[in-house]
Amino acid sequence: xxxxxxxxxxxxxxxxxxxxxxxxxxxxxxxxxxxxxxxxxxxxxxxxxxxxxxxxxxxxxxxxxxxxxxxxxxxxxxxxxxxxxxxxxxxxxxxxxxxxxxxxxxxxxxxxxxxxxxxxxxxxxxxxxxxxxxxxxxxxxxxxxxxxxxxxxxxxxxxxxxxxxxxxxxxxxxxxxxxxxxxxxxxxxxxxxxxxxxxxxxxxxxxxxxxxxxxxxxxxxxxxxxxxxxxxxxxxxxxxxxxxxxxxxxxxxxxxxxxxxxxxxxxxxxxxxxxxxxxxxxxxxxxxxxxxxxxxxxxxxxxxxxxxxxx
Ligand code: SF4
Numbered sequence: 348x349x350x351x352x353x354x355x356x357x358x359x360x361x362x363x364x365x366x367x368x369x370x371x372x373x374x375x376x377x378x379x380x381x382x383x384x385x386x387x388x389x390x391x392x393x394x395x396x397x398x399x400x401x402x403x404x405x406x407x408x409x410x411x412x413x414x415x416x417x418x419x420x421x422x423x424x425x426x427x428x429x430x431x432x433x434x435x436x437x438x439x440x441x442x443x444x445x446x447x448x449x450x451x452x453x454x455x456x457x458x459x460x461x462x463x464x465x466x467x468x469x470x471x472x473x474x475x476x477x478x479x480x481x482x483x484x485x486x487x488x489x490x491x492x493x494x495x496x497x498x499x500x501x502x503x504x505x506x507x508x509x510x511x512x513x514x515x516x517x518x519x520x521x522x523x524x525x526x527x528x529x530x531x532x533x534x535x536x537x538x539x540x541x542x543x544x545x546x547x548x549x550x551x552x553x554x555x556x557x558x559x560x561x562x563x564x565x566x567x568x569x570x571x572x573x574x575x576x577x578x579x580x581x582x583x584x585x586x587x588x589x590x591x592x593x594x595x596x597x598x599x600x601x602x603x604x605x606x607x608x609x610x611x612x613x614x615x616x617x618x619x620x621x622x623x624x625x626x627x628x629x630x631x632x633x634x635x636x637x638x639x640x641x642x643x644x645x646x647x648x649x650x651x652x653x654x655x656x657x658x
Pocket of ligand 1: 381392395
């Protein structure tokens with residue numbers, strides 16, 4: 348089965364764009380998040396754990412070059428890999444002083460084989476100075492820039508419950524700036540938030556189409572140790588079923604522009620950090636069920652895209 352007939356597959360896109368297989372190398376820099384240190388909020392989003400989504404990372408005190416070197420060595424040897432994406436993954440990687448930001452990005456761009464830098468951050472946390480610097484870096488080095496924004500929901504009420512401390516409007520504004528500067532935009536969404544309704548998924552699809560996001564990462568809601576969500580879960584919060592997750596993910600895909608690249612169909616979390624995730628089964632089993640359902644129901648990305656645009 349060619350998955351590209353169901354949705355636009357990220358790995359295939361990378362191969363087409365860069366002419367060969369490209370591998371992501373995580374980079375860990377000392378930074379936090381304005382939603383954790385008191386600037387915007389304390390404690391962070393209800394689902395955010397101690398590592399801010401940065402699992403399996405090297406020590407943040409290692410230089411960017413040393414992390415890229417260490418993470419690329421085995422891949423170079425094993426797969427004869429030549430091209431890499433430096434992925435600044437955990438917390439808000441634009442939430443640091445400009446000089447440090449500049450130095451980290453420059454260092455990454457100079458590492459042998461880097462074709463892209465991916466920077467994960469919050470919608471309300473990117474300065475004009477950073478955008479202009481990245482635009483120049485891209486011009487000077489030819490390295491592609493992708494900025495990943497956590498959005499999670501298209502409903503401001505849900506964002507409040509999640510304690511995101513930013514709004515849908517903040518996301519739209521950031522997305523516009525990112526696109527205006529010629530960068531790729533990647534958006535993280537959680538489709539099985541118990542506070543969202545089916546209509547919110549349709550709204551989400553429309554929003555992602557309208558801001559012209561290049562990539563979407565679909566996640567299921569998982570409960571990480573030590574989070575506010577863990578307390579809510581232990582106090583009886585009812586999570587959605589895997590069937591509901593699959594239905595919502597398919598609904599999103601059917602209403603998305605078929606040109607948007609799907610970076611991920613479902614997220615995962617290491618067992619040691621996990622209270623509950625993916626209905627206590629392997630993430631890939633849920634992914635396979637999702638794909639099977641798409642095949643059985645003759646579903647595919649963009650199936651209802653035109654009607655989504657008319658709404
Ligand atoms: S914005 Fe990101 S890093 Fe900050 S608290 Fe929320 S999930 Fe964690």
